[in-house]
Amino acid sequence: xxxxxxxxxxxxxxxxxxxxxxxxxxxxxxxxxxxxxxxxxxxxxxxxxxxxxxxxxxxxxxxxxxxxxxxxxxxxxxxxxxxxxxxxxxxxxxxxxxxxxxxxxxxxxxxxxxxxxxxxxxxxxxxxxxxxxxxxxxxxxxxxxxxxxxxxxxxxxxxxxxxxxxxxxxxxxxxxxxxxxxxxxxxxxxxxxxxxxxxxxxxxxxxxxxxxxxxxxxxxxxxxxxxxxxxxxxxxxxxx
Amino acid sequence: xxxxxxxxxxxxxxxxxxxxxxxxxxxxxxxxxxxxxxxxxxxxxxxxxxxxxxxxxxxxxxxxxxxxxxxxxxxxxxxxxxxxxxxxxxxxxxxxxxxxxxxxxxxxxxxxxxxxxxxxxxxxxxxxxxxxxxxxxxxxx
Numbered sequence: 001x002x003x004x005x006x007x008x009x010x011x012x013x014x015x016x017x018x019x020x021x022x023x024x025x026x027x028x029x030x031x032x033x034x035x036x037x038x039x040x041x042x043x044x045x046x047x048x049x050x051x052x053x054x055x056x057x058x059x060x061x062x063x064x065x066x067x068x069x070x071x072x073x074x075x076x077x078x079x080x081x082x083x084x085x086x087x088x089x090x091x092x093x094x095x096x097x098x099x100x101x102x103x104x105x106x107x108x109x110x111x112x113x114x115x116x117x118x119x120x121x122x123x124x125x126x127x128x129x130x131x132x133x134x135x136x137x138x139x140x141x142x143x144x145x146x147x148x149x150x151x152x153x154x155x156x157x158x159x160x161x162x163x164x165x166x167x168x169x170x171x172x173x174x175x176x177x178x179x180x181x182x183x184x185x186x187x188x189x190x191x192x193x194x195x196x197x198x199x200x201x202x203x204x205x206x207x208x209x210x211x212x213x214x215x216x217x218x219x220x221x222x223x224x225x226x227x228x229x230x231x232x233x234x235x236x237x238x239x240x
Numbered sequence: 241x242x243x244x245x246x247x248x249x250x251x252x253x254x255x256x257x258x259x260x261x262x263x264x265x266x267x268x269x270x271x272x273x274x275x276x277x278x279x280x281x282x283x284x285x286x287x288x289x290x291x292x293x294x295x296x297x298x299x300x301x302x303x304x305x306x307x308x309x310x311x312x313x314x315x316x317x318x319x320x321x322x323x324x325x326x327x328x329x330x331x332x333x334x335x336x337x338x339x340x341x342x343x344x345x346x347x348x349x350x351x352x353x354x355x356x357x358x359x360x361x362x363x364x365x366x367x368x369x370x371x372x373x374x375x376x377x378x379x380x381x
Binding site for chain 1 (some may be wrong): 289290292293295296299300303304305306307308309310311312313314319321322323324325326327328329349351354356358360361362364365367368
């Protein structure tokens with residue numbers, strides 16, 4: 001009898017250890033497909049600002065994140081990216097009551113949420129006049145200024161006027177392609193910037209396990225953020 | 241207890257499995273799919289040389305897919321992001337020049353503790369990206 005019980009116990013250990021070895025969850029099929037809600041999310045998370053000064057808008061955004069108690073963890077100004085995070089209490093009285101009731105009735109300890117890690121990423125991009133315009137870049141061995149001039153005149157006369165080419169041909173460090181890209185961007189600019197912010201959070205419980213991880217989808221949160229940003233932009237512009 | 245005891249078999253198996261649970265270093269350099277195959281469905285080429293614009297479009301696409309950006313580096317040409325939705329999906333995308341006229345965009349993703357090694361999610365990612373790029377994503381051999 002005891003031997004049978006022992007064998008049962010060992011098989012139990014076997015199954016448990018097999019289950020614990022790797023996450024058994026399957027990867028959902030549509031994990032990287034654009035969802036129908038993506039457009040709605042974009043609208044909730046994005047606002048347009050009438051300015052062509054990306055740097056000032058970025059520093060105003062950083063200031064708002066600081067106002068909200070975030071620590072900046074990462075930034076790449078040349079791509080208009082700021083990443084920030086903060087750790088806060090996740091204590092909720094209702095949940096504590098629930099946990100106490102569970103423990104009293106079923107002797108089951110469910111763990112209560114104690115800590116939340118909130119993360120935000122903020123990205124700015126200039127809105128281009130014609131974001132749909134695809135182009136093939138000019139390919140060339142940079143030999144003579146006159147050749148380049150002819151090429152540019154043929155491929156992009158509206159983007160590169162004569163004086164710009166003459167000025168450029170004196171500088172040799174930049175390729176014609178880079179020049180074209182730069183000039184195209186200048187021409188494309190609408191004088192408007194889009195700011196998109198996204199918040200996510202991970203909630204840990206008293207057993208230090210992740211109890212929830214999610215994107216924050218409350219439109220009021222985003223609205224409040226952008227109200228603060230509008231004010232911050234105003235303050236920066238007026239240097240108060 | 242003799243070695244012939246019927247309890248020996250499950251005991252040995254349990255010990256064997258437990259020992260395989262110990263955290264070794266073999267995961268560091270682990271690849272399960274053939275590397276060439278993996279790289280080919282994680283990569284696409286685009287007819288453009290504008291790295292900055294491409295990275296910005298990658299960032300916008302990741303945001304549309306519900307990611308927040310964790311890290312971006314223009315010099316290195318990389319962007320990393322995380323999506324939280326009951327699971328954790330992490331993704332790194334790199335952009336590198338290829339020849340005179342193209343850029344290669346490569347993505348790799350991790351779902352919780354697992355690498356994503358199916359072609360399908362990457363195909364979905366590049367479908368979304370090429371729409372935002374207004375350029376066709378070409379497969380890379």
